[in-house]
Amino acid sequence: MAPSNQPFTLCSILEKDKLNGTNYADWIRNLRIVLRAEKKEEILDTPLPQEPTDNAPAVEKNAYKRACDADFEVSCPMLACMEPDLQLQFDNNHAAHNMIVALNDMFQTQARTERFNVSKAFAETKLAEGTAVGPHVIKMIGYTQRLEKLGFLIGPELAIDFILTSLPPSYGNFIANYHMHGAEKGLNELCGFVFTINDGVAKEPRNHQKNKHVLRKFHLIQEFVRRDEIKMCKIHTDLNVVDPLTKALPQPKHEAHMRAMGIRYL
Missing domain, CATH: 1.10.1720 (Proline Oxidase; Chain: A,  Domain 2)
Known part of the structure; x- marks a missing residue:
């Protein structure tokens, strides 16, 4: 399996807008997006396990080492994507989860x-x-x-x-x-x-050669719209209550429309 280039991907996205004390919300959102793609977002939310003792089983020691390695792949790029003043504050605290907890407290007001x-x-x-x-x-x-x-x-x-x-x-x-x-x-x-x-309302019909004799008084709908007595808008087919009166519908949709009209039996 090819080695992951996650640290380089993380830096390339975040180094353009390094954490500087005023952009924490955007920075942490981008950080989580990148780690989610690498399936490592949980590292931010999970503290490192306690270091096993010298006489602990090999399985426990190996699990701890894997957790530290995974954390290292996240915490180092995180530090690289901070401004120098913030980097110095975490010089002795490189665990990713611990840094996130500290940053949340630091920028809670922001x-x-x-x-x-x-x-x-x-x-x-x-x-x-x-x-x-x-x-x-x-x-x-x-x-x-x-x-x-x-x-x-x-x-x-x-x-x-x-x-x-x-x-x-x-x-x-x-x-x-x-x-x-x-x-x-x-x-x-x-x-x-x-x-x-x-969003538009009904438009007035244009005067063509074949309909010049049609009087305006017959265009009742347009006149009502012009006086704001009628508002024209498109109703989505899923919301059109009168559909059962005009066409056949699947039974569930037909029954839903009938109930909306207050009709129980038909």
Whole structure:
């Protein structure tokens, strides 16, 4: 088996943005991503076992040596990706887990401040009328992922509630349909649904040679839309309650739509 080039991979990613006291959240996130790819992330969260005594069994000594070797492959590149002032603080404490514990204590205030700022942005971000909804939802999901990295886990149900609340009143119909049929769906499904929404409203028909005689008073839908009496939006097929009235559906979906309409027997 070819030897792992993990230390070089780790340094190449982190040396561009070495830990300097102001970027701990980004640094630790990148560190964990790299170690996860190398299947060594648990080294950060697991302290080294106690060193066996001289008369301990060979199996125990070998296990301890393997743990020290694995820790060495992580702790040395970690030190190399710190600014010199931080390196000196860990000169006599090279165990990866011990360094992470010390760094967490050192930068706890910084992480708390960042968590406050992200939480504030997540709660206050609103979609303006006429703005594309897809990028907005992706941005909101990014806030939840950022908070999770900072140790503040927001469950998918609460995250979806925040995202739906951030939509303007014109999405009321979509939100109502989502509550009827999307309660068990996650953030990825919500993101897929919103990308199907047509942010525009019905457009006025153009005047062609063959329809110049058609009077405006017959274009009732367009007129209602123009007066904001009707809001036009696309409803995802999984959320379209009236589908059973227009086409055949699989039985589970048919029954779900019927219940949503309040029909028990048909």
